[in-house]
Amino acid sequence: MRFEGISKETLTENLNELVYECIIRKGIERAGYFTDLMDTARSYGLETELERIAKAICLKQGEPDLWELPKPFEVSAQLPGLTERCLPPRLREYLKAVSEYVQVAPEMCVLPLLSVLSMCVQGKAVIRHPKNAHTEPLNIYTMTIAAPGERKSGCFKEFIRPVNEYQAQRNEALRLAVRNYKTQKTFLERQRDNAMKGQKADLKKAQEFDKQLAELKEVHELKLYIKDATPEALAGELAKQGERLAILDDEGTVFDVLAGVYSSGQVNINILLEAYDGSPYTISRKTSEDITLSNPLLAVGLMVQPAHYGEAMSNKQFSGRGFIHRFFFSFPEARAGHLNFQSPDIPLKLQKDYNDLVQSLLAIPYPQDTIPQIDHSPEAAILFEDYHDSLQRQMQQGERFENMKEWASKQFARALRVAGIFHLTEHSTDIRQAVQTPLSGETASTALELCRWSEAQAYHALSGEGAESETVRNAKLILEKLKGLEAGEITKGELLSKAVQNFNANDLQEPLEMLADLNYIRISEQRNGQKGRPKVMICINPNIKK
Incomplete structure (x- = not known):
């Protein structure tokens, strides 16, 4: 500080001169000088005297009143940073390159990256509990909270690029098949309708066309993710996409939809609750057939502004039914205002390796009958048992998660899911090898390191520290x-x-x-x-x- 070390006596004797010294400055420099002067005066209880003198001198000299610099609304809690041990090497290097290129904190990148990978592998394998027959799917829900201007969209764009490329290539290959399906479907529907009209109505013909419609194999454009949709539209898209889909949204508008902003305030989050675990779900529709999903899975990756986050946290339906407690959270450090004019490009090899990884994961076929299971090595089982016991202790009375039991009780399952995702990224070219090879202790350790990092983020989110009043x-x-x-x-x-x-x-x-x-x-x-x-x-x- 400018006046550090000045004594109370010296400050008192020189208040007038210091105010004159202040008013010869202009703009932000003047405000910065006056802020330092006021802070020093406060430390000696002289702030009222300084304000009186400043006002008098400004009036005498025809100068506008002196102002201190505005203070920030709140000082962000110091959350632990992401460590190198939180990601496998190939993901760690790419995440570091993206964060340096976009000029954001690594904590801005980690959950969008995980969400994209989760979207790629969900429904293609499950991971077993180390000590029983229970299994977990590989979809996760994530939420990154950052203020406007913090380059959320720029970060998100880097991770989703190979997904868009894969989707475009597949849809180009499917274009004729999709068109043929739509033509056949329209033709059969018209034939059926005609068979039911007029004096020549023929029930048997109509039923035959109905049978052909039922047997017609559906072919739809590939849609791997959406940004937002009503629950009904989401269920419909899940049905078209083989019950596998992601919501990847860098604006947070999905909360408006779910909170009923566009449906007269009717909150409906049932589909997101059921699709987290792959539970059967049916949505009734007034104007068309019901949609029935037998094993829907949804990956969710959101990047939201603090206002959207605050609204979500205060929504009783979101919190009361456990929707919010399914999420990983991240509160990255703000960088806006401290960006460089130039940033290093992402190395071509790292970009190609990431693109190849995403496309190879997307190319893994969905199983037609029994879903492959990932088992644990003895080393991994020991690590997971220790983590399970640690979570249980932290939920006891007086401990860290005593008032966050709903989130903490789901954390072990989240850890299994992350480990499964990491395991498949290591064996992305051969799903059979992936399920024949037990989860290693190293992969388990990496997944658990990430989950331990996420605990502080969740505590910040759910204890009220991260929410604006x-x-x-x-x-x-x-x-x-x-x-x-x-x-x-x-x-x-x-x-x-x-x-x-x-x-x-x-x-x-x-x-x-x-x-x-x-x-x-x-x-x-x-x-x-x-x-x-x-x-x-x-x-x-x-x-x-x-």
Whole structure:
């Protein structure tokens, strides 16, 4: 700090000179100088005297009032970073290259990467419990929370690129078959309908056409993932895609859909609850046949802004029914404002290796009857037993996960799923070898390292540390409105009537006090004469508009 080491006596004697020194500066430099000066004055209890002197000198010199720099709304908790041991070598190197190219923290990249890999392998194998016959599918749900401008889309784009290429190639090869299927289906439907009309209606003919329709093999365009869909549309797409699909969304709009924003507030998350474990699901439709899914699997990878995350956490349906507790979470460090003009390109070999990995995983055929199972080596079984016991201890009274039992009780299964995903990435070219080779201790250790890292992220998400309070959200909303004003001040009444019509006077109180505490505004009262209520004036820190 600029005035570190200055004594109280020296500061007191030189307040006037220091204020003059401050006002010869301009813009952010002036605000930074005054902020350091005020911080030092506060440490000695001299802030009121400094404010009085500063106001008097500015008035005398015809200078605008001095302002401190605004403070951030909250200081992010220091969460443990992703370590090299959290990913297998081939994934670790590519993730590092992407994070350096996009200029984001590795924690921004890890869950989108896992979600894409999960989408590639779900439904192609399961992983056994080390000590019993229970199995887990390989789909996971993930959520990365980052503010606007933090390059979520740029990060997501790198991991999804080979998926898009594979999907385009397959659809080009399927184009004629899809067209033929649609033509045959339309033809048979019309023939059936015609057989049921007029005096020549023929029930047997109609039934024959119905039989042919039932026997007609469906051929649809390949759709590996969607960004958002209503529950009904999601179930319909799952039916078309062999009951395997992913929701990969870098905007978080899926929460709006699930929360009923587009369906009169009707929350319906049943399909996402059932498709996490592959449980049978039927959705009834008024205008067409019901959709019945026998073993649907869904991978979910979301990158959302804090506001979407906060809304999801406060939604009683999402939390009360365990939907939120199925997720891995990540809160990456913010990098916006600290980006370099140039960043290193992703090495071509790493890019090719990743592209080849994704395409080879996607090319693994879905099993027609018995699904392959991944077993454990003795070393892996020991590691998983230790982790299981550790989770159980942490859910006991007074321990870390005492109030997070619903999430923690699902963490062991998540660990198995991640281990299964890593195992298949190691044997991506031969599924038979993958299921004949037990999960190694090294792969288990890597998966468990990632899951231990995820525990702190989940604690931050579910303990309330990571969620914005309503006051913070409202303060940020009001601040954005104030930034858009041409004038440097506004009355509280004008703010209510012109800028934030959805608020009432009581709603404004706490957010405005917060903005004042953080140096974004100053609040004062002005009287016109002796009678009537004083006007509440809001003066805006000029530095927030720079």
